[in-house]
Every structure is written in C-alpha cells, then in structure tokens.
Amino acid sequence: MIAAALHGVRRSFGATPALDGVDLELRAGEVHALLGENGAGKTTLMRILAGLDRPDEGTVEVAGQPVEEFSPRAMRERGVAMVQQHFTLVPTMTAGENLALARPTGRLRPGARQARRRVEELAERYGLPVRADVPVERLSVGEEQRLEILRALDADARLLILDEPTAVLVDAEAERLLAVCRSLAEDGRAIVIITHRLSEVFAGCDRVTVLRRGSVVCAGEPVSAHDRASLATLMVGSAPVEPAASRRVRDGEVRLRVEGASRGRLQPLDLQVRAGEVLGVAGVDGNGQSELEELLAGIAAPDAGRVTVDGRPVPVGAPRERIAERIAYVPADRYRRALAGPLTLADNLELGRGERRRPPQARREERAAPVLAEWDVRGSGPSAPASSLSGGNAQKLVLARELAVGPRLVVAAQPTRGLDPEAARMISERILAAAADGAAVVWFGAELDELFAVADRLVVLAGGRATEPFTPPYDRGAVGLAMAGGHAS
Amino acid sequence: MDTLLTLATLAAAIRLAIPVAVAALGELVAERAGVLNLGLEGTMLFGALAGYLATLSGGTPWLGLGAGVLAGAACGGVLALLVVLVRADQIVTGLAFTLFAISATTYLFELSYTIGQAPPRIPSLSMVPLVVIVLVVLAGVWFVLGRTTAGLVLSAAGEAPEAVDALGYRIPVVRTLATVAGSSLAGLAGAMLVCGPLGLFVQNVTAGRGWVALALVVFARWRPGRAVAGALLFGLCDAAQLRLQGTATEIPYEVFLALPYAVTLLALMVRARRSGTPAALAVPFVRGAR
C-alpha cells in the first residue's frame, strides 16, 4: 500500500533549485532510507511532505488523496509526522505535559498521575522508554528524541519521518532505535529515515532513495541491490576529479597543531597544517565541524588537548588577541558571527581592528573606500548598512577585513556557501592567495568538487573523528564512503 | 516587636495586600505567556478611576468593581494591539502607557468634579468581601493555569513559543488573550483599592503598587499561591514600616520598606532558569527566527 507519493516536486530558494523534479514513493510496512550529501535536498523534500514547506511545482499525495493544504497541522491530521533535528518540546514541562499540549484530551488537562500513565503506556507499547515525571530539559538527548517520536505516534502518525535520528545517539541507542523503526513498520506504518550514514541504511532499511543536488539518482531501490561503494558513489557522483591547476609549495613549517583536542561531538583530534598549505575538511554537517571551527577560531576552549598556532595556544574568548595573533576567521554564518547588519561597511571593517580613538566618520569612510574597491565589494558605498549587501559582496567584505594583514592561520568555514560562481571564484582565489603568502588554511567545505580543487590535503569528519588525510589525486568514491561513515573494505 | 504582631497590624497588612495580590495575579498570567506588562501600574490607575466614577454614578461599589474589570480589559486590549499587531516593544509601550495613565487619570478625575469642592467619597466595601474576591481570583487563576489545557498552552507560550507555534497554536492570539485577562485583573485591583476601605480617588492613588506587583511576581516565582502569600508578606512589611514610623525602635522602619525588594533580588541570584523565569519573557516572537 502506498503511504505517500510525491511527483515532480520542484522547490527553489532564490535562484538555486533545491529540488529539481523529484519523484518519490513511500510504502506502508517498510523503512525507507533517504540518502544524500549536504544540500542534496533531503530535508527540504521531507519538510514539504510534513507540511512545513510547500512545493513550487509538483504534487503530493498521502494515502492516495492529494494534498491541498500544506501546514503542519493539516499534515498531522493526515497522519504524517516529522521528528526534526531541532526538538520542539517545551523544556520546562514534563513528558506528560508535552503530550497533553500536542494532543489535548479536553478542556481540562490530565492530572499528574494520568499524564504519567499516558507516557508509560505509550513507552511500553512502542518500546521507547522515557522518564515521565521529569522536565524535558533534564532528559537525555536519547530520551528527548524518543519522546518526540512518542508524541508523533500518540497523534496516530501513519507516516513517520526521522531527520538524521542517530546523529545524537550512541551506537547502542542507535541500534535500538532502528529496531523500533522496524517494529513500527511491521505494524503497517511507513517510516522514512533521512541519513548520510551507510551503516544505518544496511542495518535497518528496506529501500533507499539517493538525492544528489536536488535530483533523484536512485529511486527507491531495494537496499539489498547495493553495497556501500555503489551507494557512496551515487551520493557524491562519479565524475572524475580534475587535477588542480597549480600546486603550491607545501614544505613550510608546521603552523597549526591540533593535539588531542576534543569538544562536544568532536572526538580527540590530531591535525597538522603547514604554512602555505590548504587542509580541506569534508563531512556532512553535525559530525564535529562546528566544534572544530570554534576551537580553531578561539570561540571555545577544548575540553581536552590543545590547539596551537606557531607554538602559541589560540586565544579563547579574546577576539582582539586572536586578531593580534593573525588568525583570520571566516565563519559559516556570516550575519550571525562576522557582520553586524545595521552597521555600515566601514564600521564592519573596523571590527576588532580599530584604534582607541576613532577618526571622524568621513575620514573612516574615506579610508574604507579603497579597501572596498580593492576587494570588489559592490554596494552603495562605505556608509551603507552591511545588511544591504548581496551574499557575495558580504563575504568579500568579511575577507577584506580578515585577510587584510597577512594572516598566519585562516579558518574558513564554507566560505563560498550561497554565492554565485563568480563571487565564489573570487573568494576562493583570495583565500588561496593568502595561503600562497604563507598562511595555513583550514577550509571546511560542503561541496566536494570545490574541496578537491583547493585542498592540498583532505580529511573527512565522520562521527566526530577524522580520517587519515587524503592526498591528490582524490578518489571521489573513497571520500564519499568516508563521509558516509564507512570504509572501502 | 509585639506591637508589630497585633491584630491591627495583621488587618492593615491584609488591607494593603489586597490590591497588590490581585494585580500580581493578573501580571502573572500575562508573564507566564511571555508578556512583560510594564503598563500594570497604569492599568490599575484606569481601573481605579473607572471604579470610582462608576460607583459614584451607580451608587454601589460592586458596579465599580465591574467597571474596573472592563477598564482593565480595555487597557489590555490597547496594549496587546500595540505590542502584538503593531509590534511596538513591550518595555517601551508598557512604560509609556503607565506614564500616560498617571497624567490622564488625574486629568479625567479633575474633570469629574468642580475644582474648589472636595471630591465626593463613595460607598465602599469592607474588607471581608474583598478578601473573598482575592481568594476567588486566586482559585480561578490557579485552576486555569494548573488544570486546564488553555493554561497549559499559555504557560508553554511563555517558555517555548516556537514549540507551541509548531503545534499549530497562534502565539499572537495566546499572548493577546493573556494580556487582556491579566489587565482585567489589574483593573479590578485598582477598583478594589478605591472601592474598598479607602473609599475615594486621589491623584496617583495606586502610588506605585503596580510596580510592587511586578516585583511580587518575580518574588513568587510566577506561581499564583506564592503571589498571594508574597503579597501578604509585602503587606506585612508595609504595615510594619507604617507602624514603626510612629515609634522609636532600634530597627529602622526603612528596613521593612526595602525588605521585599531586597529579598526578591536575593531570590534572583540563582540561575535564571531556576528562578522560574519564563524563558521567553519579554522576547518578541518572530516565526522562523533562529
């Protein structure tokens, strides 16, 4: 029985299509894996199915009936529920209260005992234990996730979508979760697991669909028809890797040393990057990249181990010292960390680098103008607010500031994200130029092709651990496999 | 010290506590939904004026109480409109409203009687029915917040509005209703002040009780029972300091003036989470912001 079907779904955000004519069929009684890299469109597709977004083109059917209204409430009534990566529980309320909030049993709310019983019954029925009387903020992440699933099941969901569910779980919990998914499917439900981990696909799923750049490259084929290598290749494509145009001299001194540094999801990590070298860091979001980014940029201190540049530890929580150490930071989230939208372009250039006594505004803008010109930041002049810049120009502004005085270390987190090709090329060139001038560069990337083109060496973060560095010529299949949490053997 | 704990002091404490308790219960409802209503003092003033004028024309203080509720609801509606619909800031709007109310109520009051004559007193209620009202309001607020689904949604709106929004409830509607309900109680409190043993209206009759109620909500950790108990405590301190003013003692009466606020400050010296502050208090809700 077909639980849901999507036909020809298209969805674009701005100019770039996130989904380009996707067809998908989900059947009751099976666990379906939705596989793909960052930005492949998996979450976007499922959000549409869950009513959190609407397609630009195409149709969606649930249990044979076409979907007219795309809203979470409407889709919930049709039996579709999604457990997202952000949990949407009320932290100060207990599990029972959260359930009562999601599906009230009337004008009056149940007493404490009744609420507890409701939770316990559900937990028992589906094999998802959750403590009932504790505020959600005191639950473990695994328990929270189980509660989210219970909440969806309580609302009698027939189609359950789980977005990267095992990312927050330890292996034992992940196994148990997959077992629960299996039994839920046997009950006649359709389960969809969005994942990038091949082990899960083989351990718990019946069919698999692979998305790549918004298109379906493998449509609902049985898992048994594939092996890890073939799926990995489907995920990252099989185009040959072009050799990079020129290779820099890479025998400079070791600049950046990461020794046993761990924090959050990042397991103890050892890395070395030489002056003039570009180290690419690949991997699907959520495997320790943001932790590593924060450690390198001095936003947070490692729980263990150390991070040093030219022998000196990276200053933590002391931005001006970081800048004095000539560590450049180009964050992934521009407007959250790098640029203050309401302030002018000239002001943003001054962040972390201004003098105690500022020259008058006119003079500051005069000083800023040539810098803006040199870095080709196109906007309405130095006195325009930074929020008026397009993505590419905003990033050029960030680089203009961070790369101004020859840095020793450049931490670049997805520097070309959301940029048009021309801007991306310029950003790329500038960062490589900094490397040519002797900086050690750590480049976190989402696009494998880009990383292949710029990186002298490449590590993949998966499950919080880094692989041994890959060196050119890069084997796309092997890299893809590593990203999917497996090895070629 | 025994002069403090006489029945007279206790009675004075209760009398002082009554309007503050009701106002605090009202503010508590609004704040649990995430709305910091700095217009509380102003709403109480409008409620007091409405209570006075209604009693004057209607002849019975019960009419005044009813008018107070309606005036409070109207104030709440205006505030909610500005904050929710027009999206002005909660803090500025509330503050501006209170400052406006102080002048506006005085002006309107002076219009109501001829200058030169003493403004007439109104028939007033004794303390007993007022205490009953406080207990009824307490029971009502406790019941709604603690036992109904609506109360659950309201509390959740003040803790995790994104979660509530994701479930399909509309946060602006929830917060508007909470503001109107809370302001109705504030209006009632003002009317109770004037239609109670006081029996008259003067310029700025609430004399900062609304601000006290704001502090009281924090002291009470946003729980209704504690708000009323706290009001009594504040009332005791108030009565004590009034009583001590006449006598010569070692403890300066000003200690009792400052005590409730100092204690509340101490109570805040725990992590904001543990003090019970609604996580989304005074944070404007913008859908999709992350």
Next chain:
Amino acid sequence: MTLTRQPADPRTVPAPDGVLGRVLRRPDGRLAEAAVPIGAVLAALVVGGVLMGIEGVAPLSAYGEVVHGVFGRTRGLIDTAVIATPLVLLGLGIAVAYRARLFTIGAEGQYIAGALAGTAWVTIGPPLPGIVLLVSGLAVAVLTGAAWAGITAWMLARFGASVVITSLLLNYVAAAGLAWAVRVGIRDPDAFTPQSRPVGEAALPDIPGTGIHLGFFFALLAVPALAAVLRRTRFGFRVDVLGANPEVLAVNEARPARTRLAVLALAGALAGLAGFVEVAGVTERMTDAFATGYGFTAIIVALLGRLRPLGVLVAALLLAGLTVGFDEAERAFIIPSTTVGVIQALIVVFFVAGDALSRRRR
C-alpha cells in the same frame, strides 16, 4: 542546524521590530529621524489645545502665555535650564544603555544613590575646603551611581537576571535608603523635619552672569562629550556593535559582558552625577521628597531624542520648557494643573504610535 536544543540565552534577543528597533536602526537622514518626535509633539499640542478649548480656555492665548512664560521672562529661561539639567544627564545615560539594548529603568535609583552618597560625603565626611569638597562630592556621587548600576550588570552577567526587573527593584531599595538617611543617617540635628544638613560650601556656584547653577553647564558639556565618546572612541563603537549583534561583538571585538558593565556603569555614573548636581545646585539638602520621577521622564527624553546626545538635549529642553511655561500660564488662565502632564503623556503616546506606523509604511 543543531542536533540538540540550545538553551535559550536570555541575553541574545532577536532584533526588535518595534519602536526601539526603529530607533536603533537609525534611518538615513537626521531630518527623517526627527520627523516622528516633532510630529508627536505637535499633535500632542494640538490635542492639548482642544482639551483646553473644551475647558473654555482659548488655546492660542494659553500657548502664547506658555511661550511667554519661558522666553518672555528671565526667570522662565533659568527655570527651564534648571529643570532640564537632570533630564539631560539622566537622558544621556539612558540613551547609551538603550543603544546597547540594555533596557534599564533604574535611572531613578541610581540618581538617588548618587545624590545620597555625595550629600553624605559633603555633609558628614571629612572637612575639606569648598572647591575640593564639591569636586570630591561629585566624584563620590558618580562612583556610587556607577556602582549601583553595576549591581544590575553583575546580576545579568552572573545569573542572567533581567535588567528591567533588577533595575526596578534597586529603585525601591534606593528609595528606602533615602528615607532612612534623611531621617537618621545623615540627618540635620537642627532641623524639625527629616532632612540632611545643607551642603554648604559644596553648593554649586552659578554660571557667572546668569542665575543658573553650574550643573547646567555640566549638562551642556556632557552632550558633546558623550557624542564624541559614542562616535569617536572604541567604547562607543562597541556600544553600537553590542546593540546590533552581541555575538558579532563576542567573536570579533570584545567580551559582551565587559561592554555591558561599562555601559551600565556609565549610565549609572551620569545618573549619580545628575542626583548630586540637583542637590548641590537646587535643593541644597536632601529631603524625603527628593525623588520626583526624573528617572522615568528621562526615559521619554532619551526616546524622543532618538538616543542621540543632541536629540536628548533638545527633548529635555522641550519638556522642561513645557513644564515651566505651563506653570506660568496656570497663573494667568484657569488651566488644570495636570494639563502639562497630559500633553507630556500625549507626546509619548503619539510618539510610540507614530513611530510604529511610520515603520509600517516603509
């Protein structure tokens, strides 16, 4: 995307849409900025005129009397300057704090605390020669005001406690302290009613040639001084960045907690200064009627002035002028004494509404 829930940080608030958001996103063109406050004032004056008309008072003559009350006699100008002084100083401090999105309502408490400390110093502290006494008194007042505000900053940094609530509570503590001090602590033994000793030699002299105490001069000086600080120092830069995006500040420029402390301390310092200046220049001693709500009026002044130093000065002078002028006009006409209060209140209402509406039209 995060895989776990981040605890809500009470200090990172999304950019406000409302009045403050508009004010903080300072639209281009000084003239455009001034449009709403000026409009609000004019509208309030018109409505005030209508109200007076209902009373049977001819509005134009009444306003004429108001203007005459301020400009037509020297006393009027002096009184305006004297009333404006604390409003300017308090308003400047609040403006800085609000630019950093620290919505303190504790100016009143800091005002009292500073005045009290300064008065205590000069009346029962070491006997110092006149000018030294005065200067040291000012210093004590400034430091105390800053420390009082510092409590709020500390409670925010350490416990995440809301600035609005803690600053409000501290107002009450200060008021209680005032009551005790004038009755017992620094009481003048020769006086019948509770009050402090007169400040005597520490009194502020007048600006030569006028009847205005030196405090007005301080206020006038403070305006360009603060403007310079805000526009031309790193601290001023950090205030703007903090108000725009605390995380950008933390990643690139400075620790937000430190900047917040500095901002609140500065606001408290100005408030404390205002308090002692009021004692040393106007009241000569402290009584329990000292607190007249300037701390709250100053919030309106700061908002009307669009959080700019010059704007604060203009708004303060305007509100002070209205008070003085109406005071005088009441002698000539039978205007309810609350009319000026209502007009002031209407200015606030029209400002808030007008600003929100102007934002929607964009």
